[in-house]
Amino acid sequence: MRITEMEAEWMAEAMNTNEINTLKVIAETLNQSHELRPMLQSVLEKLLEITKLQTGWIFLVDEEPIYHFVADCHLPPALAIDNKRPMCENSCWCLDKYWDGRLNSAVNIINCKRIEDAIECNWGDTGGLTHHATVPIAAGGEKFGVLNIGSPGKVHFEENELNLLQSVALQIGTAIKRTKLYGEQQERANTLEQLDDFGRYVWKIQNVNDFPEKVVKKIAGLFHWSQVAFMIKEEKAMTLHTTFTNGAVKKIKKRFSLGIVEELRNKSLDDEELIQDLEKEGFIDDCTIAVSLTMGEEILGALIVCNERKPDSYKECDKKTLKAIADYVALAVQNAVLNEKSRELALAEERNRLARDLHDSVNQKLFSLSLTAKGLKAFAPKENEIMQESLDEIQNISQEVLQEMRALIWQLRPAGLEEGIGATLEKYGKSLGIQVDVKISSCCHMPRVIEEALWRIGQEALNNISKHAKTDKAELTLEYVDDTISMKIRDYGEGFQYDENVFGRYSLGLTSMRERTCMLGGKWEIDSRPGCGTELSVKFNLKGDSLDGKTASKERGGDAF
Missing domain, CATH: 3.30.450.40 (GAF domain)
Known part of the structure; x- marks a missing residue:
């Protein structure tokens, strides 16, 4: 029976209508999800339903030999064994064509290598599937993977069938590209949220x-x-x-x-x-x-x-994220350093204020008390020994307290610390009536926190010499060797019996010196015996583990010694 020209036109029009309807249904299916794998699975199932074909599967393909088996429908038992292992391992002819650039449009695969392997290895029933059509999934010049479609006993796809599959693959490629863009936007939004969280965290x-x-x-x-x-x-x-x-x-x-x-x-x-x-x-x-x-x-x-x-x-976004993290950290470090300096300045200002108040009030009143006692003594009757002794005692005590008050003011505001620890402690010793012989073996720059610790420890040691050693001479030795700063203060006064095992019975001054040293990871030693004087030694390693990271980012002081 011959088909007339008009009948051929009606058949072509019907086929075009079917193709348009198919593409419309596929487009609607693709638009229902932004999640890649569920979207590909649903569109594959819909495609087989509309075309009345039996079996299909989709590979997303990266650089050779990497590919991902992401969707399938009605696989024969031979290809579905072991959790679909035959589909997830090794290459095949359609992937080889994809990687070597020969798969640019929908084609008939004469034989399916995976089916042949299944038959050769006796993996089970192939369901009569021997051939399939292979279609590259691409859009906008970007290739994403492969769509394979077949049916039992079908060994050839007509040109119009391949064209339809090609159009469907283009729709799938466009949807994949859209989904990837959506995913990148979501990832970018999540990254920005994470960066905001991180920035708030490090700033605190x-x-x-x-x-x-x-x-x-x-x-x-x-x-x-x-x-x-x-x-x-x-x-x-x-x-x-x-x-x-x-x-x-x-x-x-x-x-x-x-x-x-x-x-x-x-x-x-x-x-x-x-x-x-x-x-x-x-x-x-x-x-x-x-x-x-x-x-x-x-x-x-x-x-x-x-x-x-x-x-x-x-991904490029990973590198940009890491760079943004680094920028946040650098800014936060600078902020913390500035806050640390601000606290140090505030502390110094408070010490200066307290030193001024003591000098302007208590110090002046003690000086006035001393002068008053001295003046009263001149007018008091010589024969009144009790009054004379009392006035002498008042004058002596006021002089001692005045000297201690001046030392306290010096501790609060050590003028001239920028000249170095040695020069400043020498001046402080002089204010206590102690001649300090300073010996310096080398110079270095040190963190301000170590400079402060050496200054406070040296002060307390000289105070102890003034109060207890009954000598007016002391030796101060400062050394810098192999990244280690050491300070030794020696006197040849009375000394005392020192026992490390009963340290708690000693003065608050010794306790504070040891605690200040240990707090910064330094080493503290004291050697003393009755009649042989006392030697105090402290050491700080600037580069090793002894500081425990406490000074790495502190503002540097001036010349240490």
Whole structure:
């Protein structure tokens, strides 16, 4: 029976109508979800329902040999065994064509390699499926994967069927692209929310010494990096300070060459010793990226993260996020340093105010009392010994208290500390009537907190000599060797029997000196015997673990000695 021209037109029109209806239904299905896998599964099921075909599956494809089996419908038992293992392993002819650039449009696959493997390995019933059509999923010049469609006994797809499948694949590709853009927007929104949370958190950290530990822990928890490291630039080195690995924070505090700073400027990290140390902490060399903490042109330190994936697989947004985190940290560090300086200035101002008040009120009144006692003595009857002795005692006591008050004022406001610890303690000893012989072996710069500690310990030691040693001479030795500052104060006075095991019975002054030293991680020793004088020794290691990170970011003082 011959088909007339008019009948052919009616059949073509009907086919066009069916295709349009099919594409319309597919489009409606794709628009129902923004989640990729559920969307692909539902559109595959709908496509098979409309076209009356039996079986289909979708691969999303990356660089060879990586692909993802993301959707399937009515797979024969031979391909569905072991949780669909045959579909998730090894390559096949359609993927080979995709990777080598030969799959640019819908084609007939003469034989399915996965089906052939199933028959050869006797994996089970193939359901009569031998061939399938393969269609590249693409949109806007970007390729995403492969759509495979087949039916039992169907060994060939007509051109109009392939064209329909090609149109459907284009719709799927467009939907994938839209879904990816939506996902990126959601990810960007989530990242901005996380950055806001992180910024609020680090801005509240007021103590600079708490920064490394709190920052690495927060970054790992908030942004899901498996390993995080915090480096701090010091005067002559870059220090790997703290790491977060295996859910725990660890203080490393190992120093490396400043050459790392230039590596960071060049956006690389090639120091072999540092890389080896990071690997010991669980960082994977080729899965690690680093970013500098910068303020203007100055590099303050670095953040290093590892997420157990290749650097090439890090998204650009990951790198931008890490850079934003580093900027937050750098600003917060500067803020904490400024707050620390502000507190120090406020404390210094309060000490100065108290020193002025003592000088202007109590000090002047004690001086007036001494003069009054001296004047009364001149007018008192010589024969009244009790009155004369009482006035002498008043004058002596007022002079002692006045001297102690001047020493207290000096402690509150040590004028001339910028001249160095040695010169300042020498002047302070002179104010107590003690001649201090100062010996200095070398000079260095030290953190202000150590300078303050040495000053207060030296003050208390000279006070003890003045009160108890019954001598007017003392020796002060200051040394700086191998990053360690040591101060020794020696007198040849009466001395006392010192026993470390019963330390609590000694004066509050000795206790405060030891506590001040130990609080900063220093070493404190005292050697004294009756009739042999006393020697006090304190040591602080500026670069090792002894300071426990307490001075790394403090404002530097002047010349130490």
